[in-house]
Amino acid sequence: MKSIEEFWPQFALRIRSGPLELAAVRDDDIPALVDLAERGIHPPDRMPFTFPWTDAPKTELARKMAVHYWESRARNTPERWSLELVVRRDGQVVGIQAFAAENYLVTRTGETGSWLGLEHQGRGTGTLMRQTMCRFLFDHLEAEEITSVAFVDNPASGAVSRKVGYSPNGQTREKRRDGELAIAERLTLLPAQLVRSQYPLEVEGLPALRRDIGLDN
Numbered sequence: 001m002k003s004i005e006e007f008w009p010q011f012a013l014r015i016r017s018g019p020l021e022l023a024a025v026r027d028d029d030i031p032a033l034v035d036l037a038e039r040g041i042h043p044p045d046r047m048p049f050t051f052p053w054t055d056a057p058k059t060e061l062a063r064k065m066a067v068h069y070w071e072s073r074a075r076n077t078p079e080r081w082s083l084e085l086v087v088r089r090d091g092q093v094v095g096i097q098a099f100a101a102e103n104y105l106v107t108r109t110g111e112t113g114s115w116l117g118l119e120h121q122g123r124g125t126g127t128l129m130r131q132t133m134c135r136f137l138f139d140h141l142e143a144e145e146i147t148s149v150a151f152v153d154n155p156a157s158g159a160v161s162r163k164v165g166y167s168p169n170g171q172t173r174e175k176r177r178d179g180e181l182a183i184a185e186r187l188t189l190l191p192a193q194l195v196r197s198q199y200p201l202e203v204e205g206l207p208a209l210r211r212d213i214g215l216d217n
């Protein structure tokens with residue numbers, strides 16, 4: 001009998017850097033992620049996400065999160081795929097580092113997104129997990145550009161982007177769900193701009209993932 005990793009290569013991916021390990025979200029990880037989200041990711045009056053998923057009623061948040069991870073797996077194709085990686089720091093689940101790409105074989109770009117439970121913020125983890133993801137994408141998946149977007153009233157996200165080496169690439173005016181104006185800053189990172197962490201990067205499960213997204217036969 002085949003193992004699930006043989007036909008779903010993301011499940012075999014492990015990216016390690018210093019105290020962090022990033023791995024595709026499995027169903028067993030979802031309760032810990034729900035627990036973090038229920039305890040809070042941001043102050044209630046400061047919505048950092050374009051899609052305000054953390055506003056879901058408490059009774060619905062857990063199921064919505066589970067459905068989100070299942071949907072994001074189910075939608076993956078070589079033309080449009082995402083990596084939703086659960087981040088562990090010293091073995092403890094602390095948040096998510098994601099990357100989403102379209103027509104990657106041609107564009108060689110995609111957008112990073114991330115969150116940490118409030119109690120895990122402000123210790124350098126957000127910077128290290130973004131550095132880890134970007135280094136993995138540039139060094140192992142042949143990315144040529146990585147983008148990010150953050151509302152200008154989200155200084156922590158902006159600070160992480162700048163520390164990792166992203167450059168501002170224009171602002172857009174958007175209507176938030178509460179009807180108010182929000183200014184979003186777009187950011188771009190090129191390989192030569194990446195500020196690498198002091199830690200080496202260890203990757204497991206790479207050849208099958210590269211075949212899965214069409215980089216190798």
Ligand SMILES: CC(C)(COP(=O)(O)OP(=O)(O)OC[C@H]1O[C@@H](n2cnc3c(N)ncnc32)[C@H](O)[C@@H]1OP(=O)(O)O)[C@@H](O)C(=O)NCCC(=O)NCCS
Pocket residue numbers: 041042048049113114115116117120121122123124125126127128149150151154155156157159160163
């Ligand atoms: C964005 C996020 C992942 C960053 O993770 P983190 O572990 O807190 O980040 P770090 O500790 O590595 O760095 C945060 C930086 O932001 C800075 N920062 C935090 N709050 C700030 C503020 N109010 N004003 C200015 N800078 C601020 C910190 O000083 C730090 O920079 P420094 O190390 O140069 O001092 C995390 O804050 C988070 O999950 N926020 C809620 C979800 C979110 O906003 N996701 C991104 C959506 S675009």
